[in-house]
Amino acid sequence: MEKNHSYTTEEVANILKVSKLTVYDLVKKGLLPAYRVGRQMRIDPSDLEEYIKRSKGELQPSSSQSLSKETTSGAQGYSQVRQLIISGQDISLDILANYLEKSSKRFRPLRSYVGSLESLISMYQGYSDIVSTHLIEGISGEYNVPYISKILVNFQYIVIHLLTRKAGFYVKKGNPLNIKHWEDLRRKDIKIVNREKGSGARVLLDESLRKYRIPISEINGYNNEVTNHVSVASAVAKGDADVGVGIEKAADLVKDVDFIPLVNERYDLVILKNDENRELISQVLQILRSDNFKNDLKALGGYDLSQTGQVVYEN
Template identity: 40%
Template sequence: MNESILTPQEVADILKLIRRSDVDAYLSAQSNITEVSQPAQTKVIPTKKSSALSNSSTLIICGQDILLDKICNYLNQNDYGIQALRSYKGSYNALYAMYQGEAQIATAHIWDPETDTYNLPYVSKMLPGIDVAVYHLANRKQGFYVKKGNPLRIKNFEDLKRPGLVFVNREMGSGARILLDCKLQKLGISSRTIIGYDNIVTSHLESATAVAMGEADVALGNERTSLQLSNIVFYSITDRKL
């Protein structure tokens, strides 16, 4: 596996190289790529294995971060001879999709409690025998979405088990869900003690919106998403790599 920091142009060039070869690519953590493209219509593929994979000019990009939409649009708007398609599966599921041949590119932001690092331990375990290149795409601050002013003073994972406090959770396989479950296990906190643990949403924006609308007191997500809503604040707990 190779690690490096990329510019937007380098990302596009690498994806073009991938199309011409048999190398699978996995985009992981940091680069200033937020200005890859202007918003445009992103093509989405079904979650099941697609015949698009048999087309050498097609790239299926799997993951949930908005930067992937920008990369996809950038590729489709420029003359790279690539048709980029999007599949919206969370970190663990994105890697699994790559292993199953359902995607050529996957992103992840998965915390490994044994090494206190992100992504690389999972790549080694989940993509055995596959020639994989690893690239840093972005850094994201991970933390809690809480109501403006943080009236309940929520600051850590232990606070989630407070009586009466309502949480909203992410789907299994997402980076946020894996971080939560690993932290709870490490702290010896049973998920049964958390009100709303079984209330599932499938994106950071849905999590933040649930808090903003008063449907939950707290949710786990990234800082970038919290900036889209005016009546919540973000309490950082860690930096994660994508």
């Protein structure tokens, strides 16, 4: 291992042949020391090497094993500072992480940039503390709760509305192929770029195809996958595809792309209801309902915040 730089979570995941969520879990449990640069977590090669040797039984756990560099440098024990994993891809979650860190010395948020279904599964497995989801049930048009209730079986949880945003098609500037509706994706002259399985955009596409009884075998480019909204918009701008599904905000970041709105999607947060999370839920509700937080999101544009902070569902 190289000694002259620190590793990102993605690099550590590749070295250990595990998911990034597993790396976050090792850090949360104090098994792998880490520190943060901005919102990004970094791990020193020496600490990773020590963890690997401990896993092989070559080293006994050190007395500092349960402390991250961040908590040690602050002279606070690991038990006093809780590392939080906030999972999802919208920039609003980065802002929420900043507010959480400022609001309480007890929380140290870390960000995991994965899709809605994977986020919910990570919560079921105990890897994530706050997850975001924008999953539509195509026939009913209901967002999120149908999926959450199926995945978080036998858990108690609260669903809090974060924001509403527009989702639809990215098309080439001027929309030369006149793409306006899901039915247009059947056309042989249209090639799509798709999102990865488990993302909200992928679920939106699949549920819309199901609703309009369009077989995926008729969709040119269905298996061409990228992993975020900007990559979808960029593929359309470069001419690698004619259309892709995503949110309006990403279209503002990419030149030579127009956005065709199709749905107003609900973007909600999920937190498990237990004794450990009682303070966390209270802090999140207080932040979401504050004028300062809402004003920061308003400054970004493109969000409907009229229901931000409302409890959608709890059990």
